[in-house]
Amino acid sequence: MQISSKEIISLIGLTSIIFLIAPTFLIVYVLSYNRRKKKHQEETMLMQKNYETELLKTQMEVQEQTLKTVAYDLHDNIGQLLSLTTITLSSINLNDSENTAGKIALIEDLTLRSIKEVKALSRLLHGEEIVSRGLKAAIEFELEWLKRSDKFRIIFDHNVTVYNIDSAKETILFRLFQEIINNIIQHAKATEININLQTITDSLRLTISDDGIGFNVDEILNRKAGMGLHNIMKRSAMINGTASIISTPLKGATITINVPYK
Amino acid sequence: MIFISVSTVSEFLCFLVALLCLYKDKAVAWKLFIPFLLLTCVVELIGIYVREFVHIPNYAIYNFYILFECVFTSYFFFYLYKAYQYKLKWLLIWVTLFAVMYIAELLYNNFGNFVSITASVMSVVFVLASLYFYYIKLKDEHFEPLVFSAPFWWVSGTLFFYFGSTVCNNFSKYLAMYEIIAYKYSVRYLIFNLLNIIMYIFWSYAFICRYRQRKSSPLLG
Numbered sequence: 001m002q003i004s005s006k007e008i009i010s011l012i013g014l015t016s017i018i019f020l021i022a023p024t025f026l027i028v029y030v031l032s033y034n035r036r037k038k039k040h041q042e043e044t045m046l047m048q049k050n051y052e053t054e055l056l057k058t059q060m061e062v063q064e065q066t067l068k069t070v071a072y073d074l075h076d077n078i079g080q081l082l083s084l085t086t087i088t089l090s091s092i093n094l095n096d097s098e099n100t101a102g103k104i105a106l107i108e109d110l111t112l113r114s115i116k117e118v119k120a121l122s123r124l125l126h127g128e129e130i131v132s133r134g135l136k137a138a139i140e141f142e143l144e145w146l147k148r149s150d151k152f153r154i155i156f157d158h159n160v161t162v163y164n165i166d167s168a169k170e171t172i173l174f175r176l177f178q179e180i181i182n183n184i185i186q187h188a189k190a191t192e193i194n195i196n197l198q199t200i201t202d203s204l205r206l207t208i209s210d211d212g213i214g215f216n217v218d219e220i221l222n223r224k225a226g227m228g229l230h231n232i233m234k235r236s237a238m239i240n241g242t243a244s245i246i247s248t249p250l251k252g253a254t255i256t257i258n259v260p261y262k
Numbered sequence: 263m264i265f266i267s268v269s270t271v272s273e274f275l276c277f278l279v280a281l282l283c284l285y286k287d288k289a290v291a292w293k294l295f296i297p298f299l300l301l302t303c304v305v306e307l308i309g310i311y312v313r314e315f316v317h318i319p320n321y322a323i324y325n326f327y328i329l330f331e332c333v334f335t336s337y338f339f340f341y342l343y344k345a346y347q348y349k350l351k352w353l354l355i356w357v358t359l360f361a362v363m364y365i366a367e368l369l370y371n372n373f374g375n376f377v378s379i380t381a382s383v384m385s386v387v388f389v390l391a392s393l394y395f396y397y398i399k400l401k402d403e404h405f406e407p408l409v410f411s412a413p414f415w416w417v418s419g420t421l422f423f424y425f426g427s428t429v430c431n432n433f434s435k436y437l438a439m440y441e442i443i444a445y446k447y448s449v450r451y452l453i454f455n456l457l458n459i460i461m462y463i464f465w466s467y468a469f470i471c472r473y474r475q476r477k478s479s480p481l482l483g
Contacts, residue, residue, distance in 0.1 A: 012437065013449045016429045020460075023421045030396050034408045041405045 051238055055168050058175040058235070062131065065178050069145055070121055077148075078117045085110045131171050135204070136160050136197060138174050143195070146181065152193050159198040165261035169239045173206060173259055176232055176243075180208045180255050183228055188212025188253065203241075204261055209254035214247045232257075264314055265307055268455040273303050276462035276469075283473035291341035292412075292472055295465075298334050301327070321376035325368065328377060332360050332384050335420065339391045342413050346398050360384065382431040385424040392421035412472035419464025426457045 088107050092100055124145070131138050136158050143154055177195075184190050190212030197206050221229055229245060236243035236257050247253035277299035287293050305327040312320040340353040360380065367377045395417045399408065408414045430437065430450050437450045 009437065009449050012429055012433050013453065016426055016453045019429055020422065020426045020456075023418070023425050026393075026396065026421070027418050030399060030414075031408055033400055034405070037403075037405050038407075 054235065054238055055172065058172050062171065062175050062178065065182075066124055069124060073117065073121055073124075073145070078114055078121070081110050081114045081117065085114070131174050132167065135165075135170050135174055135206075139177055139195065139197060142178065142181070146185075146193075151185075151191075153191060154193050154195070156195045156197075158196070160204075161199050163199050163204060163261050165204060165259070169259060169261070172235055172239050173204070173241075173257065176235055176257055177206060177208065179228060179232060184208075184210045184212060184253075187215075190252065199261075200258075202260055204259045205256065206259075207254065207256045209252060211252040214249045214251045214253050216249060217245050217247050265310055267310070269458045270303065270306050270310070272458050272462040273299065273306055276466050277303055279466040279469050283469040287472065287476060289341075291338055294334060294338075295469070298330065301330060322373075325377055328381060328384070329364070333357065335388060336360075336391075338416075339388075339395070342395060342417070343398070346402075356387065378431060382428070385428055385431055388420060388424040389428070392417045392424070410471050410474065412468045412475060415464050415468035415471060419461040419468065422464065423457045423461035426460075427454065430454065 085107055088103050088110065092103050094100065124141075133141075139156065139158075143156055146152065147154055181193070184193055188210050190210035192211045194209045195207070197204070199205075217229075232245070232255065233243045236259070239259050241257055241259035244256045244258075245253070246255075277296070280295045280299050284292050284295055305323055309320040309323050312318060312323060336353060336356060340348065340350070360383075363380045363383060364377055367380050371377070395413070399406075399414065430453050437448070
């Protein structure tokens, strides 16, 4: 069968039209891909904004925690010391010189202890400074206060080599530590708290375990009461980390947070 | 009236848009569109004059024009790629290759025909250059509103023209021989009219985008 020149020319014309359809689709594709890129950029910006908001919230929580500690300390330690000083002062009988010397010595001791407490409080009030000294130092400082209560046996192990972690990440990690410790104080009825901080292949691992009453992790996570645990997981994920919560009723709990620092 | 055709009108209108939108532009590459489009209009008019009034083939004029077309379009593509660390040597290699092909074909034809093979190769290169531009844009993580991007619409117009003309270029000799016998109108003429309209609409829009961009960003001019 012979094809006429008319048919060939029609075919050339048709092919040219088809050749125009291809760029049209290509342009539409590039434009729609670009729109998706814009959406992705907006989502990234929103995530960044959320991260910044969460960071601010965390910083405020760290400060709030510091103020709470200050309030408790003022009431329980310094307040008691000063009350005792006042009582001792009022009980001094100037005619009883034998007892007076002993009482003055006691007042001196009480005053010195009060000064020491006030100095420690002053250090604590610089909450942000605590974190800037490094996570290990901040944890040690926080545990110092906890040890005073004598309610818990606290063991802090650390194997931290030199690492370079974003200060925002460190603040969030420190707040996570505070939150977990608060949960233990309030709910765990524990007698011993073990804290382990170590650097393992480009990541920082914080493990906190207690010998308290424990809990059913799934049950707590499904309940509204599990907001604290959800918060721990959410904040860990925010700093590209992971949080593992292991607990069995009556057998204590272990929370491990892994955060990459590279 | 013979000088008024779809091609000449679309070229002239695009030249006017370029003149209005680009005459204050600080970028030389963009500003060069004004003389380039003026040259296109002049060449088109001379082509019609030679064909209709002198009654001799006008391929020599288009053989001359293709030099400017190739150099300017290649340079503009290079200008667009420059921001993406594109090396000058590729532009020089391509222009040298084009020159060799052009001279060889002219000599082969004894200066007696249009350099259609060189034009076909040039079309393919420009199509690849346009596709490469899209590739760069897709790969670029930085978002740019392409709907208002002057380079994007210029490249799109260029892609339409050179991609759409590939078939006609490849069959140009066949069409020249048979199309008038087979049809009352030249298929090639109709297709090129359509391609010109598309390309110059896209280019005009690109110039308007460039004008808007310049107005919103004083550094551009």
